[in-house]
Amino acid sequence: xxxxxxxxxxxxxxxxxxxxxxxxxxxxxxxxxxxxxxxxxxxxxxxxxxxxxxxxxxxxxxxxxxxxxxxxxxxxxxxxxxxxxxxxxxxxxxxxxxxxxxxxxxxxxxxxxxxxxxxxxxxxxxxxxxxxxxxxxxxxxxxxxxxxxxxxxxxxxxxxxxxxxxxxxxxxxxxxxxxxxxxxxxxxxxxxxxxxxxxxxxxxxxxxxxxxxxxxxxxxxxxxxxxxxxxxxxxxxxxxxxxxxxxxxxxxxxxxxxxxxxxxxxxxxxxxxxxxxx
Ligand SMILES: [Cu+2]
Numbered sequence: 049x050x051x052x053x054x055x056x057x058x059x060x061x062x063x064x065x066x067x068x069x070x071x072x073x074x075x076x077x078x079x080x081x082x083x084x085x086x087x088x089x090x091x092x093x094x095x096x097x098x099x100x101x102x103x104x105x106x107x108x109x110x111x112x113x114x115x116x117x118x119x120x121x122x123x124x125x126x127x128x129x130x131x132x133x134x135x136x137x138x139x140x141x142x143x144x145x146x147x148x149x150x151x152x153x154x155x156x157x158x159x160x161x162x163x164x165x166x167x168x169x170x171x172x173x174x175x176x177x178x179x180x181x182x183x184x185x186x187x188x189x190x191x192x193x194x195x196x197x198x199x200x201x202x203x204x205x206x207x208x209x210x211x212x213x214x215x216x217x218x219x220x221x222x223x224x225x226x227x228x229x230x231x232x233x234x235x236x237x238x239x240x241x242x243x244x245x246x247x248x249x250x251x252x253x254x255x256x257x258x259x260x261x262x263x264x265x266x267x268x269x270x271x272x273x274x275x276x277x278x279x280x281x282x283x284x285x286x287x288x289x290x291x292x293x294x295x296x297x298x299x300x301x302x303x304x305x306x307x308x309x310x311x312x313x314x315x316x317x318x319x320x321x322x323x324x325x326x
Contacts, residue, residue, distance in 0.1 A: 049113065055106035059099065066095065077244035077269060077290065079262045082151045084246060093143050155247075158260030162226040165219070168199050169231075169238030169251045172280030174271060175199055176219045178303070180210025185230070186306070190254070193234055200234060201306055212303040218287040219271070220299045226262045239275035242288060248274050263290040 076084060112118075166177040166185055177199060179185050186201055186208025193200040198215070201208045221227055231240050233251040241248035247261050271286035291299070 049110065052106050052110040052113075055102060055109060059102045059106065062102075063095075063099065066091075073246075074243050076246060077263060077265050077267065078242075078246060079264055080151075080155075080246040082147075082154070086147045086151055087246075089147060090144055093140050097140060155259050158228040158258075159226050162228040162260050163222070164228050164230060165221070166199075166230040166232065167219075167240050167251070169233045169235075169240065169273065169277070169284075170198065171235050171278050172273070172284040173216055174219070174240075174284070174286040175216070176214040177201070177306075178212040178214070178300070179207070180212065180305070183207060183210045186211055188232065190234060198234070199232075203306075209305070209307045211306040212300065213306055214303055218289050220289045220291060220296055221263050222293055222296045223263050223266050223290050226260055228258055228260045231257045236277050237275050238273050238277050238284070241272045241274035242269055243272070244269045250275060266290050266292065 073084065073087070164179055164185055166188075168175040168177065175198065177185060177188075184207045186205035188200045188202055190200050192202055197203070199213065201211060201213075229240070229247075229249075231249055231251040232255075233253045235253060237253070238251040239248055240251055245261050245263070247259055249257050249259050251257065267290055269288045269290065271288050273281060273284035277284065289299075
């Protein structure tokens, strides 16, 4: 009886803790409310399963408690019970997985008018690269990585020249404008994560991953690395500023161009006029 009572207390306390928890999602700052919906749905499905299993456990402890007069039945199989459990489990798993597939599909299909920004992770910093006004991002390859060109931007690609490189500073984005976030790493696996955007993705050395997002409110948000990437991992933080078009233009005007950055140091001007790297 005491054990059944303890199980009941655990069940009620767990549900109450969930309802009154001080830890909940941060206020959303992007148009990914569908991701919140899938998270809530997961809470409901797993919460219902938790309540059902713990309540069943408590009921069994109470109902089949020791009694001198009772003998246990031997009932190794129950076709009916297996059918019910099979159907209920299938429904639960479908509700857990299917909505995520729909949301994921839209998460990786940016609209045609989305701006582009590249995020590069390197132990334990964030770099950002933006195309010049109306331009495109030049290609990049690990072969081009040097002290002067930490992102490995291809200096032979004409699109590279106007690219803006933000080395260690804040990243700024326009409010209410969709942006495709391209992700690269030049050493180990990192993960670009902005909790308020409900958006995160792995950054894999040697390949480029991406997702898109529309920031919906101005403000300053923290960028976190969400994949353990070495001893400096906890310090791999960045700052994202979401702002109006006017403020964004001011910021972008201050950023350094790839060509300027290289000429200033060395390398770009010293490169042969025509390279094989086309
Ligand atoms: Cu990292």
